Amino acid sequence: MKFTKTVLVTVALSLPAGLALAGSHEEMTIVSWGGAYSKSQLKAYHEPYSAMTGVTIINDESAGTAVAKLRAMKEAGNLTWDVVDVEAGPAMQLCDEGLAMEIDHDSMLADAPDGTPASVDFGSFIVSPCFIPQIVYSYTVGFRNDMVGSTPPTSICAIFDTETYPGKRSLKKGALSNMEWALLCDGVAKADIYPTLETEAGQDQALAKLDTIKDDVIWWSAGADTPQLLADGEVVMGSTFNGRLFALIEEDKQPVSMLWDGQIYDLDGWIIPTGLSPEREARALDYVKFATDTQRLADQSKWISYGPTRASSAALVDKHAELGIDMAPHMPTDPANSKNTFLMNYAFWADYKDDIEGKFQAWLAK
């Protein structure tokens, strides 16, 4: 009896409180990748924004499947996401399918402190009218210091050099990044890589190059795979996102070094889904304006080694908030790291992904 009474009283007391909360309290759901990356957004964007506006932010970690889920939500007519963090390629696809809202970057986003409009500050990183750039990251290679002998690799082509660097290497289980590297190391000039990949012969050439190391490769599908394999000594080198390698080297103190050579830049940013109610859309825009201003983008780099996409943020990149080390030398865009790089060609991959990925997977299964 006593227990029942307690329950009843508790329910009675909390019911009005719950109703009041639902009535006045604002919530928004932001979709991102989880792990250290979500933590950096929590510290740099979510916490200050919540403190300023009182909006509660719910972090949903399904960015990896965001395109499919947004399409399903749209079809079901039940949109539960407010702001979504995606890579540039998927952002273009969402824009093309009419699932992401087109943005007027100058009027909807903050100017740089010196008054430079956002579209100039972001520059060529605005790869789609729906895309609000956030960070530059890169596909790059890390290697075990104790497994490469006395001549640590200095060129991306070390992944194809199984004589000098015997042992397994881990590569992404997909065509993007591998096809580019294969051609680069097969003697194709950097400027000719994408035109070459457009042709059947060029695709065959890249796959033939990859064929030379096929038996020495462990193919990864999650960003955490390569750091794990490197830490276990399963592979001598492996490709992954540069931030993952930073965490492995600086936070976990593993005997691993960055190669940086031949890194492929990719972008990550926000999109706002179409079909939000006016008040949700206004809140999403307000959040995005805050989260992509010059200071906020620079703040994020205190937590993770991804470069801010605003030119005006570069000078504000500071020390890591917990490790206290200078972050600038760990950015993929730092001059010392970016001697030999290329930017993912989104327009190319939008056209050829289905075809080349199909061939790549067929080759892989052979």
Place this chain on the structure above:
Amino acid sequence: MSNTNENGAMLTADGQPLKRSLATALRRQKIRALLLISPLLIFVLITFLFPIGSMLFRSVENNIVVEILPETVVALATWDGKSGELPDETIYAAFAGDLQRAAKNKSHTRVGLRLNYEKSGSASLFKKTARQAKKWDLETDAPFKEKLIAAHKGWGEVEIWQTLKTHSSRYTAGYFLNAVDMRKTQNGPEMQPENRQILIKLFQRTLIMSLLITVACILLGYPVAWLLANLPRSQSNLLMILVLLPFWTSLLVRTSAWKVMLQQQGVINDIFVALGMIEESGRLVMINNQFGTIIAMTHILLPFMILPMYSVMQTIQPTYLQAAKSLGATNWTAFWRVYFPQSVPGIGAGSILVFILSIGYYITPEIVGGNKGVFISNRIAYHIFQSMNWGLAAALGAILLAVVLILYWAYDKVVGIDNVKLGG
């Protein structure tokens, strides 16, 4: 006691004919029973059958082209794609009109994405052309043939028009053809080029590996189930916990544990090296291949084999074996002729469970399968989440479902589904 009316039919106490009265009572019972199961029935309909049906429907649905480019599709009907000649001005004009309207409500990119599955480059072709098409005046800017070709030279190639015509029907067999490594062309179905063929191979691999996993589960599970059924209760309880404990552990944890066990710097290789059984340089490759998938999945699915076997074996009377032996049978004959036939229904139930579960397995092959140990379900997931080709994913799913149903039917014919027992 009993009443009859003038026709001699039986009547109940209230004067109703007995037959009708019984029928009413029966109907009332049926309605009550239906009402009782209706929540579950509605739930299953809404959350299971309807979504599956609508997903399968996508495998033949092909509305995009005809809805976004309606006039072009009508105009193209008169054009002979096999002639190898470009369509005439009327078709180009119809297309220019369609494209302009599509560009204004921003649906042109959707056609581009749809056709890009069939012909690389279509996505940017539509996107780039639409930017210019928005500015055209449909009345005065003719001829559009030159205008379109000037906007993008792709429109001067007969191939894009053939693709457009081939994929303009409202319903298509194209996705099903793609699902078996073929493609729809203007000359009818053709095989995909060799370097794009993968799916038939994956279907075969999925079936063969599922079969291997099922056999491995039978071989490993049978003795355990026998022990479970025949040991004294205190010992069999302990054994049962050992069987169930991994069953209750997360799938991901168990799969990752196999990674730690089997990798080249893993526990098993370390032990082999320490014992001097293999050289340091000759560490075995046991994961990221078919071997790894079979090992991990056999372990994960083993309880699904052991439990049905156990529940059947429990009901087999030990007296039968004793009787066989007392009549002079050897241990082996007694087992093979008397015990084993009675345990077959358990094997049947376990095999169906394990086989059907493994045929649709996704996460374990994805983690430990490398490039040669992945299943067809990994491809389905790829087309749902990455390439966004839901039509193809639906066709693959439909084929997988059909294969399972056919196998189930064949099993019923050969073994008889009545011989399957999940217990008692």
